[in-house]
Amino acid sequence: MKxxxxxxxxxxxxxxxxxxxxxxxxxxxxxxxxxxEEALRHGVxxxxxxxxxxxINPVIVHGGGPExxxxxxxxxxxxxxxxxxxxxxxxxxxxxxxxLVGKVNGDLVSAINAHGRMAVGIAGDDGNLIxxxxxxxxxxxVGEVTAIDTTIITNLxxxxxxxxxxxxxxxxxGGSFNINADLVAGEIAAALGAEKVIxxxxxxxxxxxxxxxxxxxxxxxxxxxxxMLASGTLAKGMIPKVGACVHALRRGVERAHILNGTIPxxxxxxxxxxxxxxxxxxxxxxxxxLPDDATYTAxxxxxxx
Numbered sequence: 001m002k003x004x005x006x007x008x009x010x011x012x013x014x015x016x017x018x019x020x021x022x023x024x025x026x027x028x029x030x031x032x033x034x035x036x037e038e039a040l041r042h043g044v045x046x047x048x049x050x051x052x053x054x055x056i057n058p059v060i061v062h063g064g065g066p067e068x069x070x071x072x073x074x075x076x077x078x079x080x081x082x083x084x085x086x087x088x089x090x091x092x093x094x095x096x097x098x099x100l101v102g103k104v105n106g107d108l109v110s111a112i113n114a115h116g117r118m119a120v121g122i123a124g125d126d127g128n129l130i131x132x133x134x135x136x137x138x139x140x141x142v143g144e145v146t147a148i149d150t151t152i153i154t155n156l157x158x159x160x161x162x163x164x165x166x167x168x169x170x171x172x173x174g175g176s177f178n179i180n181a182d183l184v185a186g187e188i189a190a191a192l193g194a195e196k197v198i199x200x201x202x203x204x205x206x207x208x209x210x211x212x213x214x215x216x217x218x219x220x221x222x223x224x225x226x227x228m229l230a231s232g233t234l235a236k237g238m239i240p241k242v243g244a245c246v247h248a249l250r251r252g253v254e255r256a257h258i259l260n261g262t263i264p265x266x267x268x269x270x271x272x273x274x275x276x277x278x279x280x281x282x283x284x285x286x287x288x289x290l291p292d293d294a295t296y297t298a299x300x301x302x303x304x305x
Contacts, residue, residue: 013273021271022055024195025157028267029185029244030062030108031200040262044200045111047267048162049118056271057157060119060164061188063181064104071099084239085135085142088178093141096178097123100166109164119162124184125170127152132169132177143169143177145184148191186244190251197248198270199241200261205279206238219280222249242281249283256281 028048035041051058068086072079072095080087088096105121112119124130129152132143156163165188167181182199189197206228208215220228225246228234234242238258245256259266259278269277 018054018272021195023057025057025059025192026051026271027059027061027185027189027192027194027197029181029197029199029241030060030261031065031181035062035064035104035108035200035261036066037262041108042111042114043264044261044267045108046115047265048112049115050268051271052118052162058162059153059157059188059192059194060108060162061167061181061185062100062104062108062164063167064100067104068096068099071095082136082138085139085180086178087139088141090141090175093176093178096141097166097168097176100168105164105166112162112164119164120156121164121166122152122156123166123176124168124179125176128170129153129165130167130169130179130184130187132171132179134171134177141175141177143171143179145169145179145187148187150188150191153188153192180240182240182244183247186248186256189248189253189256194248194253196255196257197245197253198257198259198267199244200259200266201241202260202262204260204263204277205258206242217279219282222246222281222283225249225281245281249281254283 030044035044048058048060065086069079072092075095077092077095078087086092101121101123105123109119109121122129128149130145131147131149133146135142135144153163153165165184167179167184169177169179169184171177185197185199188194204213204216206217206220207213208217225242229239229242229246241258245258248256257270257278257280259270263269263277266277
């Protein structure tokens with residue numbers, strides 16, 4: 001009987017959060033081991049379905065760095081990074097698009113649709129959803145976002161679907177660009193006026209000292225996140241995530257979260273419980289607990305581009 005009461009208490013704890021989130025849009029950047037390991041992928045997909053069924057409008061953005069690297073290695077194509085971004089030749093861009101759109105996107109859509117008629121996969125260059133321009137000549141077909149047209153996304157949401165978006169963009173030259181998925185998620189969250197943007201990664205969040213697991217920063221403000229970026233000590237793998245958080249908050253998104261996607265049901269714990277998990281960045285001006293002596297180090301991880 002106690003177990004049943006405990007389950008009821010958990011459900012009741014989620015009630016105010018369900019009411020608050022009803023009808024809101026949440027952008028989820030999906031990556032890391034939670035995407036490449038099948039069991040974790042299906043767990044995240046189930047969480048996304050539950051969020052949709054209880055009234056949230058989830059929008060999924062994904063990259064696919066590890067898969068792209070694996071296929072490039074298999075085909076003997078050079079794998080090179082500059083400042084954490086993948087050098088993408090025109091030939092590599094063809095492979096990037098095939099992997100992101102043809103495999104990664106399809107696998108995630110299938111995992112969600114195992115629960116019913118729920119998800120539709122699209123590429124960022126479909127319908128000029130994401131317009132992009134070349135970021136740096138040294139990087140080849142790597143782009144930065146110049147415009148977001150949310151028409152396709154809002155139409156899918158209104159029709160009851162979960163949009164699943166591969167992080168490529170359309171260039172003015174008629175070709176496609178490879179774009180960092182963290183940055184795409186932040187841009188789309190801002191363009192949609194989403195309530196929050198969530199980044200699923202392979203670590204628990206941001207640490208004041210990564211070697212000290214007790215130094216996880218559970219919450220910080222927009223201003224503190226800006227200081228973190230300006231400090232120059234943030235690990236490269238976290239720079240796009242924190243930068244995307246800051247950009248989204250600057251554009252009106254209320255909260256940004258960095259979560260460990262390998263924790264079972266991390267999404268549900270963050271959205272529907274009092275304590276939450278990971279690191280939350282808010283637009284509020286009051287300090288939420290950043291240590292005075294924080295050095296802002298974090299696990300660098302593998303880039304997702």
